[in-house]
Amino acid sequence: MRKAVAVLLAASALITLALVSRAPQTGARAQQEPAGGDQGGGEVVRGTLRYEAESGEDEFAEGVDITVETADGQEVDTVASDEDGEWEVALPGPGRYTVTIDPDTLPEGVSLQDEDRTTLTFEMSAGRARAVLFALTAGFGGREVASGFDRFVRLSVQGIRFGLVLGMAAIGLSLIFGTTGLVNFAHGELVTYGAIIAFIFNVTIGWPMLVAAPLAIAIAALTGSLVDRGFWRPLRNRGTGLIAMMVISIGVGLLVRYIFLFQFTGFPRGYREFTEQISWEFGPLRIVPRDLWTIVISVIVLLGVALFIQRSRMGKAMRAVSDNRDLAESSGIDVDRVINFVWAAGAGLAAFGGILHGLSQEVTWQMGFQLLLLMFAGVVLGGLGSAYGALVGSLVVGVAVELSTLWIPSEFKTVVALSILVAILLVRPQGILGQAERVG
Amino acid sequence: MDWGTILDNSISQMIRPLTAVFALAAIGLNVHFGYTGLLNFGQVAFMAVGAYGVAISVLEFGVPLWVGVLIGVGAAVVLAALLGVPTLRLRADYLAIVTIATGEILRLTIMAPSFRDFTGGSDGLSGYNDDFTDLNPFSAGSYGFGFLKFNAGATWNIVVGWSLVLLAVLLVWLLMRSPWGRVVKAIREDEDAVRALGKNVFAYKMQSLIVGGVIGAFAGMYLVIQQGSTIPGNFTPAQTFYAYVALILGGAARIWGPVVGSMILWGLIVFTEEVLTGLVENDYISSDLISTNQVAQVRLMLVGLGLVLLMIFRPQGIFGDRNELMLDER
Numbered sequence: 001m002r003k004a005v006a007v008l009l010a011a012s013a014l015i016t017l018a019l020v021s022r023a024p025q026t027g028a029r030a031q032q033e034p035a036g037g038d039q040g041g042g043e044v045v046r047g048t049l050r051y052e053a054e055s056g057e058d059e060f061a062e063g064v065d066i067t068v069e070t071a072d073g074q075e076v077d078t079v080a081s082d083e084d085g086e087w088e089v090a091l092p093g094p095g096r097y098t099v100t101i102d103p104d105t106l107p108e109g110v111s112l113q114d115e116d117r118t119t120l121t122f123e124m125s126a127g128r129a130r131a132v133l134f135a136l137t138a139g140f141g142g143r144e145v146a147s148g149f150d151r152f153v154r155l156s157v158q159g160i161r162f163g164l165v166l167g168m169a170a171i172g173l174s175l176i177f178g179t180t181g182l183v184n185f186a187h188g189e190l191v192t193y194g195a196i197i198a199f200i201f202n203v204t205i206g207w208p209m210l211v212a213a214p215l216a217i218a219i220a221a222l223t224g225s226l227v228d229r230g231f232w233r234p235l236r237n238r239g240t241g242l243i244a245m246m247v248i249s250i251g252v253g254l255l256v257r258y259i260f261l262f263q264f265t266g267f268p269r270g271y272r273e274f275t276e277q278i279s280w281e282f283g284p285l286r287i288v289p290r291d292l293w294t295i296v297i298s299v300i301v302l303l304g305v306a307l308f309i310q311r312s313r314m315g316k317a318m319r320a321v322s323d324n325r326d327l328a329e330s331s332g333i334d335v336d337r338v339i340n341f342v343w344a345a346g347a348g349l350a351a352f353g354g355i356l357h358g359l360s361q362e363v364t365w366q367m368g369f370q371l372l373l374l375m376f377a378g379v380v381l382g383g384l385g386s387a388y389g390a391l392v393g394s395l396v397v398g399v400a401v402e403l404s405t406l407w408i409p410s411e412f413k414t415v416v417a418l419s420i421l422v423a424i425l426l427v428r429p430q431g432i433l434g435q436a437e438r439v440g
Numbered sequence: 441m442d443w444g445t446i447l448d449n450s451i452s453q454m455i456r457p458l459t460a461v462f463a464l465a466a467i468g469l470n471v472h473f474g475y476t477g478l479l480n481f482g483q484v485a486f487m488a489v490g491a492y493g494v495a496i497s498v499l500e501f502g503v504p505l506w507v508g509v510l511i512g513v514g515a516a517v518v519l520a521a522l523l524g525v526p527t528l529r530l531r532a533d534y535l536a537i538v539t540i541a542t543g544e545i546l547r548l549t550i551m552a553p554s555f556r557d558f559t560g561g562s563d564g565l566s567g568y569n570d571d572f573t574d575l576n577p578f579s580a581g582s583y584g585f586g587f588l589k590f591n592a593g594a595t596w597n598i599v600v601g602w603s604l605v606l607l608a609v610l611l612v613w614l615l616m617r618s619p620w621g622r623v624v625k626a627i628r629e630d631e632d633a634v635r636a637l638g639k640n641v642f643a644y645k646m647q648s649l650i651v652g653g654v655i656g657a658f659a660g661m662y663l664v665i666q667q668g669s670t671i672p673g674n675f676t677p678a679q680t681f682y683a684y685v686a687l688i689l690g691g692a693a694r695i696w697g698p699v700v701g702s703m704i705l706w707g708l709i710v711f712t713e714e715v716l717t718g719l720v721e722n723d724y725i726s727s728d729l730i731s732t733n734q735v736a737q738v739r740l741m742l743v744g745l746g747l748v749l750l751m752i753f754r755p756q757g758i759f760g761d762r763n764e765l766m767l768d769e770r
């Protein structure tokens with residue numbers, strides 16, 4: 001019963017923390033508002049919708065509908081761009097707003113460069129004017145009418161980057177399954193957790209990313225270890241069944257996800273650094289430095305992880321526990337310690353993946369949950385329980401998902417991942433690297 | 441703070457259509473999870489195919505509503521087969537993984553701009569339920585007693601909803617006392633033993649998935665028919681877990697468990713929300729701490745927390761029998 005009380009206390013502490021730690025943010029905003037009012041307002045957001053025509057001359061998009069909304073979804077105004085492609089909306093005051101462009105009203109043959117980004121978010125400070133720009137292109141790829149091969153190369157590299165990040169986040173998922181048998185449906189929340197902690201350090205406090213990221217990873221690893229020791233280990237010791245544990249993990253995921261939403265709000269936000277970058281060109285390949293570094297760093301980290309699992313004592317112990325828990329225990333391996341290490345390392349890697357993903361996309365409250373679905377595809381494809389499997393599978397899923405946009409609209413990326421998942425379960429349920437076990 | 445109104449609202453929520461929707465969804469889950477031991481984390485996918493099956497077939501193909509309902513049922517059967525064939529021969533986790541992924545990806549697909557003409561994108565669809573409202577036998581006026589008074593439309597919705605719930609309960613009761621039900625429960629307890637007795641475990645699991653899925657589809661169809669519109673926001677992954685909490689609260693593997701669970705859950709949800717809103721509006725809780733439109737987020741935290749606490753401390757729920765339900769490794 002003592003444990004029962006402890007869990008209850010921890011949970012209520014978590015919620016209280018969520019409620020309390022939010023207070024200063026909103027408090028600060030409340031203080032800002034009257035100040036903005038005093039300065040007479042006059043906040044304006046404007047933009048120009050310009051694209052390059054095939055002739056190479058600038059053209060302006062006329063009659064495109066732009067809608068501006070406040071943070072809580074109330075419409076400020078909807079305007080259409082004029083003949084010079086310009087639009088302007090007066091805002092009621094400082095704060096956070098979203099601008100949405102209606103792609104259906106764009107001129108024939110013109111589209112957004114990134115079709116997913118029809119909505120942009122910006123922060124308005126008092127008495128200022130701000131420009132919000134939508135990147136438009138005429139036809140496929142716009143100015144650099146990319147040949148099929150160029151697009152293939154670019155998407156492959158994007159896919160490799162995405163696959164590496166996915167793999168990094170998924171290693172923990174697979175190792176936790178391997179050592180404890182638990183499919184942790186809250187693993188995605190560890191990814192979001194790392195990204196948000198780094199966001200707090202980097203943006204809210206203002207430390208450079210190179211300090212914020214390692215610190216966030218360390219905190220996430222510590223959290224992973226504590227969560228295992230304080231929550232999952234007691235559950236394992238009292239003999240809670242695996243199915244019950246899976247339901248519990250999904251409950252934890254739901255709880256934590258909505259704490260994130262509450263804390264972080266629903267707006268996607270980017271880190272302070274490495275956002276505006278000019279892409280480097282290598283022959284057919286164009287890549288922003290941040291993505292290149294992501295690939296380099298991921299490869300180094302993952303090689304390190306592989307070396308660790310292969311060579312170190314702890315790595316061997318991890319593989320032994322995954323292989324046969326009882327045998328490992330009877331040959332003197334401290335199984336609880338190994339599992340605890342797996343939780344810490346898995347959470348740290350998940351956080352790392354989250355930060356890298358947040359750098360190339362943006363940080364959102366449910367980024368981890370959305371990645372989790374792709375991680376599942378990767379982990380099952382590679383073989384549930386194996387670290388290398390998670391990596392190989394995630395790479396395949398990452399590349400496949402990105403390359404699929406050559407043929408199908410990008411909004412169906414996740415459907416591709418699901419199809420891979422179902423196909424592999426039909427053909428080879430143990431995955432590429434998994435060992436066949438008797439099933440069915 | 442008007443405690444009388446809060447109590448009235450909480451109690452009337454217990455018989456409102458939304459409660460019947462989640463009672464139905466939880467009855468379906470009960471067949472999956474409670475009786476067969478199938479870990480379906482995507483009940484919302486069945487609700488969504490039912491709902492959009494009706495709406496799209498009525499709007500696009502112009503069929504009468506009852507044909508649309510049949511199409512919705514058919515869609516749920518097809519979905520169950522698609523989910524079941526790859527996963528039901530494998531360990532329980534694989535079904536869980538595939539269903540949770542399907543639930544969310546189905547919603548994203550529905551919202552995809554490419555299908556906007558079909559599904560209405562994020563705006564959703566409406567105008568397909570005339571057949572249902574035309575059938576309303578109640579003439580205009582107010583029905584009920586005391587604070588439980590509803591207008592003719594709402595009364596019709598409530599009557600239909602709870603009739604569906606009763607039918608589903610009856611169906612599950614009949615099924616579970618039949619030989620089929622005994623086999624299914626035996627699969628939950630020990631799959632290998634059942635296989636050793638020469639039963640085709642895969643077929644039984646598949647039938648169970650279909651039955652529970654169709655009941656889930658009815659939850660979705662009833663939801664969108666009575667509310668007259670269907671939007672993707674009705675089918676977020678969290679919906680599945682409202683049904684889980686309702687099921688486990690009432691008691692899994694009990695005939696009335698999901699129904700009672702759904703009533704208690706929704707009564708509690710409305711009660712906490714109204715109390716919280718009241719506290720915020722009357723400044724007992726500073727609105728810096730929590731704004732009224734964040735109350736819904738707190739609700740979802742509580743659903744997650746409730747699921748965790750129930751599974752840890754009282755997995756048999758209020759009426760369940762712990763001995764019947766030793767959910768274990770499989």
